[in-house]
Amino acid sequence: MYNFNNESLYKMKTVKVIRRERFNAAHRLFNPNWSDKKNEQTFGKCSNKNWHGHNYILFVTVEGSVDNQTGYVIDLKLLSGIIKKRIVDKMDHKNLNLEVDFMRDTITTAENIAIKIYEELESEIIATGNKLYSVKLYETENNFVEYYGK
Ligand code: NI
Numbered sequence: 001m002y003n004f005n006n007e008s009l010y011k012m013k014t015v016k017v018i019r020r021e022r023f024n025a026a027h028r029l030f031n032p033n034w035s036d037k038k039n040e041q042t043f044g045k046c047s048n049k050n051w052h053g054h055n056y057i058l059f060v061t062v063e064g065s066v067d068n069q070t071g072y073v074i075d076l077k078l079l080s081g082i083i084k085k086r087i088v089d090k091m092d093h094k095n096l097n098l099e100v101d102f103m104r105d106t107i108t109t110a111e112n113i114a115i116k117i118y119e120e121l122e123s124e125i126i127a128t129g130n131k132l133y134s135v136k137l138y139e140t141e142n143n144f145v146e147y148y149g150k
Pocket of ligand 1: 052054
């Protein structure tokens with residue numbers, strides 16, 4: 001049986017809650033400080049001038065204590081809504097180099113996209129009383145990155 005009155009004991013239990021979202025986007029790896037030749041040597045076909053796309057899969061992990069009234073760390077509808085508003089609506093079916101405000105002046109590698117997504121989400125997650133633990137981003141089935149905010 002749950003002891004709903006023993007809040008202090010219950011509050012000590014932290015759980016990580018993970019929401020998966022998806023978005024499709026175009027990009028090109030390109031360093032504007034380099035010649036076309038150096039970009040091509042470094043990034044290969046990922047630097048194709050006419051862009052290419054990925055079906056990105058995003059995992060957002062929130063860590064917090066379990067609320068003794070709801071049994072939730074965070075309502076997943078709320079978490080999904082935050083990710084949709086701050087990330088998916090801005091990135092899905094977009095060109096990441098040209099159309100996403102928070103990706104401006106950034107080389108659109110999976111590493112940098114994960115960092116930027118983390119930075120976009122962090123304050124909203126903190127406002128729910130929880131911690132943004134990590135952002136994991138799959139660029140392909142075999143290539144993915146994780147960022148823990150440091
Ligand atoms: Ni790519």
